[in-house]
């Protein structure tokens with residue numbers, strides 16, 4: 381083997397890995413059931429690990445002479461076809477890396493606070509890591525699962541009515557109650573959410589992965605309240621469970637308002653805003669704004685960021701989303717690789733302005749697998765200003 385061979389091999393394998401990640405991300409953004417997605421994951425893993433070996437088998441252990449020497453037989457069509465997907469994928473990998481590095485939040489954003497609270501320093505790790513096969517992940521060195529980042533940001537909106545200037549919204553998403561991370565951790569996070577004292581509190585779905593965790597609601601989300609109310613949509617992981625309706629009922633019994641497919645109007649004097657929610661493509665219908673006052677400022681809770689096109693077309697002013705978890709593992713240089721969106725990692729996390737919609741995508745609080753590198757859990761407070 382020679383350096384030329386390894387160069388080609390590496391580029392092709394990285395490219396194929398990128399193509400597989402794009403396919404995986406796209407399929408996980410559709411409304412498929414978990415069993416289908418598990419099969420997709422199986423095929424993904426098989427191709428990911430077999431392609432590097434198949435490429436060595438196809439090209440040969442002696443290495444391709446065309447990669448290193450002059451006056452040698454040209455690359456055959458058959459070998460080129462094996463390499464083609466990798467080359468295409470590698471170009472996409474470079475483009476997505478450039479996009480990752482070029483990301484900037486909107487210029488009109490003001491960051492008021494950004495603190496990291498290491499819950500593992502407050503509480504012993506034995507109180508934070510619970511049961512389940514994935515619990516070992518939570519104990520991995522440098523895992524940021526328990527390093528909660530709290531951010532407060534402010535944005536001006538030309539369409540925000542004067543009476544609503546200063547409205548504050550606490551937003552969190554993707555708590556994924558399951559077992560490897562204990563209820564105790566989430567109780568601590570909810571305490572921090574309450575301390576932010578938002579006028580509104582939004583939760584954008586993926587409440588749990590085990591039905592037994594219904595019992596966790598009273599001491600976690602059930603403890604929260606806000607002057608203008610707590611609002612929620614559910615997510616795809618909630619849809620996978622046979623207790624979705626019970627989740628809604630329990631949240632509602634603790635004062636939370638279900639926004640899925642609904643448009644809820646709030647009024648201060650003559651000035652109105654509307655709060656709507658969408659759980660598309662997994663559940664319900666998209667909210668219909670035709671009955672709402674045209675001048676009302678529109679805020680939407682969406683489980684996933686892929687609804688940005690719908691939001692833009694429906695003149696939504698502000699949209700909150702989760703689902704992508706920031707990618708959970710953000711590689712050096714490359715950034716996030718896996719984020720279940722048809723835009724792949726473009727909207728993995730951050731704030732994006734696609735006029736007239738400003739979309740805030742949170743990294744979420746946890747995940748089905750409690751592992752986070754360079755991607756802390758996030759709790760945010762957004763303050764709306766007239767401007």
Ligand SMILES: [Fe+2]
Pocket residue numbers: 554556585586615617703704705744747
């Ligand atoms: Fe999630």
